[in-house]
Amino acid sequence: MPVSRMWFKRPQSTEIDLAFTAMNDALGQPPLMFVDLRPFSPPMVIVRSHHMPQVYGHMVHVTGPTSILAAHGEDWKQLRKRFNPGFAPQHLLTLLPCILEKSFVFLDHLDRFAHNGQSFSLVDLTGNLTFDIISGVVMDFDFGAQDVHRSSEFIRAYHELFQTYASEQMDLPWYLTPRVEWKRRQLAKRVRSTLEEIVRNTFANRQTQTTKSRSILSLSLQYYANELTAKAVSEACDQLSTLGHDTTNPNPSNVRDKLLSDEGKDLIHRITYTSAAIKEALRLWPPAGTARMVQPGVGVKVQAPHGEYSLDGVMVYNCAIMIQRDPKVFGETANDFVPERWLHEASDQIPVPAWRAFERGPRNCIGQELATLEARIVVALVARRYDFIKVGVGELSLDDADKPIEDTKGRFKVVSEMYSPIDGMVMRVRIQ
Ligand code: HEM
Numbered sequence: 001m002p003v004s005r006m007w008f009k010r011p012q013s014t015e016i017d018l019a020f021t022a023m024n025d026a027l028g029q030p031p032l033m034f035v036d037l038r039p040f041s042p043p044m045v046i047v048r049s050h051h052m053p054q055v056y057g058h059m060v061h062v063t064g065p066t067s068i069l070a071a072h073g074e075d076w077k078q079l080r081k082r083f084n085p086g087f088a089p090q091h092l093l094t095l096l097p098c099i100l101e102k103s104f105v106f107l108d109h110l111d112r113f114a115h116n117g118q119s120f121s122l123v124d125l126t127g128n129l130t131f132d133i134i135s136g137v138v139m140d141f142d143f144g145a146q147d148v149h150r151s152s153e154f155i156r157a158y159h160e161l162f163q164t165y166a167s168e169q170m171d172l173p174w175y176l177t178p179r180v181e182w183k184r185r186q187l188a189k190r191v192r193s194t195l196e197e198i199v200r201n202t203f204a205n206r207q208t209q210t211t212k213s214r215s216i217l218s219l220s221l222q223y224y225a226n227e228l229t230a231k232a233v234s235e236a237c238d239q240l241s242t243l244g245h246d247t248t249n250p251n252p253s254n255v256r257d258k259l260l261s262d263e264g265k266d267l268i269h270r271i272t273y274t275s276a277a278i279k280e281a282l283r284l285w286p287p288a289g290t291a292r293m294v295q296p297g298v299g300v301k302v303q304a305p306h307g308e309y310s311l312d313g314v315m316v317y318n319c320a321i322m323i324q325r326d327p328k329v330f331g332e333t334a335n336d337f338v339p340e341r342w343l344h345e346a347s348d349q350i351p352v353p354a355w356r357a358f359e360r361g362p363r364n365c366i367g368q369e370l371a372t373l374e375a376r377i378v379v380a381l382v383a384r385r386y387d388f389i390k391v392g393v394g395e396l397s398l399d400d401a402d403k404p405i406e407d408t409k410g411r412f413k414v415v416s417e418m419y420s421p422i423d424g425m426v427m428r429v430r431i432q
Helices: 016-026 073-087 089-094 096-116 122-139 153-166 178-208 216-223 230-243 253-260 267-284 327-333 345-349 368-383
Strands: 032-035 044-047 290-293 301-304 307-310 315-318 386-390 426-431
Touching: 016 032, 073 089, 073 216, 089 096, 089 368, 096 122, 096 368, 096 426, 122 216, 122 230, 122 368, 153 178, 178 216, 178 230, 216 230, 267 368
Parallel strands: 044 315
Antiparallel strands: 032 044, 290 315, 301 307, 386 426
16 A cells, blocks of 8 residues: 555646545555655555545644643543533524625625626635625624735734745645744734733623623633633634634535526525535545544554555545546546536435535534535525636637537537636636
């Protein structure tokens, strides 16, 4: 199984997961692949098949030492218990007005771009929307990320902080990037002071107001009776930073025709189809994944054709993009956007663990209901009203009569292949 040197056809994209996929394909698609990137990262085992047993453990994260993502054992159990009620579907439905209010601001921006004809980054627009929705439902706080006239110091610091990670695909150790590390600490301090204030105010609100905030943060603070210690504030801030991570926003343009078709007229069907489209987008482009370091001495072993290997001291990475595009499960259309696969009876044939955008088991994503609720609302609102036209990377090829050209699979051909939103998804929008 260990590979010291190999050649593989480099994918066009710089997406590291696609590079891993190409390496795995070149090796004949083994279910586990050992990658040694030392000294840049610990030795890694990349999981391709959903059949492999999963390993849960400890993961270092930027969101603070007590973040729910990094916590384990009893600490994790307590945190999950504290936050579960806030993320329960019934509770999220009470926060629907907040989600809708922020979504309408997003539609205003799209209307503006439709009228002035300017191109814009859809990633920026949806990123700001997500920021506003999450801070609204989690903290009951309006940072105004979508407000072009408000330039919040908090948002600037937060974006800058995350930017320092976006450029570090390989997660280099801090001593190789001391300046970046110093910048991170400064920015994290600025973000932290605002979060501390919000936590203290929310707690004070619970103590003094008869109508208490219904935010996820407020619910999580109900476990503290009279006093909020500095440690409790710090822990709450760690969770707030964790909960702020990005959601994905599927491109709604492919969904629109189905929503408007005769068979799509009925609301239930539309919601079902929208959900299938979101699920399919998360299958092809899962925005998050799981990497767990198996602590030395734990004794985790795997059986491979050439013998048994120990995974102790190894980073186990469930490569969601590889697992979710496995041709053994998804067949010839493994790399194609086919929402219908989730609607037909044939979907019963897809093993449940083969789709794992929110991961599985007790450490699965606590925010998955919120993320899918948000995505369903936004796609449903947007797909009925707008046409999106990609410009730059992923732009449509046109024939002599300026008409899009279909490929053999009935999809429109593009000038250059679009893979993950490398260009920030620059596009234009038109009202239908
Ligand atoms: C499409 C959007 C999202 C995707 C694809 C996603 C994906 C994931 C994945 C794969 C994990 C497991 C990570 C691991 O095992 O290490 C995870 C965990 C988590 N996610 Fe999400 N997430 C999304 C949105 C959200 C949202 C909106 C929130 C909250 C506002 C959230 C909060 C969390 C938390 C707190 C955990 C850690 C849970 C635990 O360890 O108990 N996520 N997410």
